[in-house]
Amino acid sequence: MTSVSLPGINALVELSLSDGRSYPTRVEDVDGFVVKVAAPRGAGDIDVPALGTEVSLHWTGPRGLYTAPGVLTSIERDRVSLWSIEADGSVDYYSRRTAVRVTAGEPIRLLDLTTGSEVFHGRFVDISERGVRCHGAAAGLSAEQPLMVKMVLDNHLLALEGSVLTVSDHEGEDVTTVVIYDPPEAQAQVIRRYVLNAQIRARKAAADSATG
Numbered sequence: 001m002t003s004v005s006l007p008g009i010n011a012l013v014e015l016s017l018s019d020g021r022s023y024p025t026r027v028e029d030v031d032g033f034v035v036k037v038a039a040p041r042g043a044g045d046i047d048v049p050a051l052g053t054e055v056s057l058h059w060t061g062p063r064g065l066y067t068a069p070g071v072l073t074s075i076e077r078d079r080v081s082l083w084s085i086e087a088d089g090s091v092d093y094y095s096r097r098t099a100v101r102v103t104a105g106e107p108i109r110l111l112d113l114t115t116g117s118e119v120f121h122g123r124f125v126d127i128s129e130r131g132v133r134c135h136g137a138a139a140g141l142s143a144e145q146p147l148m149v150k151m152v153l154d155n156h157l158l159a160l161e162g163s164v165l166t167v168s169d170h171e172g173e174d175v176t177t178v179v180i181y182d183p184p185e186a187q188a189q190v191i192r193r194y195v196l197n198a199q200i201r202a203r204k205a206a207a208d209s210a211t212g
Contacts, residue, residue: 005091006030006068007059013037014058015085016197017049018204022154028082033089034073039081048075055085056200058193065192067092069200092196101128102198106151108134110179113146113161120177124151129191131165131180138175141167149179153194158187 007013007027015037016022023040030036035057039048049055053072058065070087103126110120122136132149141164149160162181183191 006033006035006087007057007066011059014193015040015083016056016058016193018054018201021047021049022193025083028080033070033087035068035070035085035087036076036082037085039075039083051075054204056197057085057087058196060189065189065196067196067200092199100195100199101126102195102202104194104198106153108132108136108149108151110134110141110177111148111150112140113148116148119145119147120175122174125176127191128195129183129188131162131178133176133178135174135176137173138167138177141175141177143167147179149181153190154197156190158183158190160187 007030009027009030011027012024013027014022014024025037025040028036028038037057049072051072051074055070055072057068057070060066068087068091070085072083073086074084076082076084105123105125108122108124109118111117112119118139119141120134120136120138122134125133125135127133132151143164143166145164147162147164149158149162151158160181160183162179165178165180167177168175
């Protein structure tokens with residue numbers, strides 16, 4: 001990877017930590033693998049990560065969403081306070097055409113789009129930019145039913161119009177259902193970031209397990 005692969009000066013990026021914290025900011029300078037970003041407002045003075053903290057930068061381009069893992073190496077306090085991130089030499093690319101699916105377990109609610117009544121509540125088993133597989137309690141859920149999907153991903157509340165693709169027979173009190181959707185770009189970007197962060201956490205857990 002060269003510095004051309006990293007976001008350019010003034011690019012809007014999101015800085016994510018492995019504990020789930022995420023800060024929107026912008027790039028102030030790029031020198032090789034070192035990216036300097038403006039210290040996030042508020043968090044830049046109050047909730048400052050320790051030097052050596054593993055982070056990841058996320059940014060969007062015309063082809064999709066990119067992420068670059070790295071380490072927080074220095075903090076400069078000046079007229080514009082800066083955090084320096086040293087990238088580890090790799091950039092992951094997530095295509096808009098490819099709906100990568102990851103396992104998860106966040107709460108989710110499904111509302112009938114016509115009546116507004118809740119027809120399902122539970123947790124999703126896996127998720128992609130194009131759909132979600134859920135397991136939980138249902139009341140009046142049927143195939144091809146138009147829905148409003150409500151869930152929170154990384155502190156972002158999403159409300160997406162979708163429809164039921166499949167619904168299983170009742171397993172005791174619960175069912176498994178697959179819901180498909182075509183979110184607008186702003187919400188699709190939230191899902192892509194969630195998917196990428198989940199992949200990063202999974203790779204880190206696998207690496208820690210292999211070395212432990």
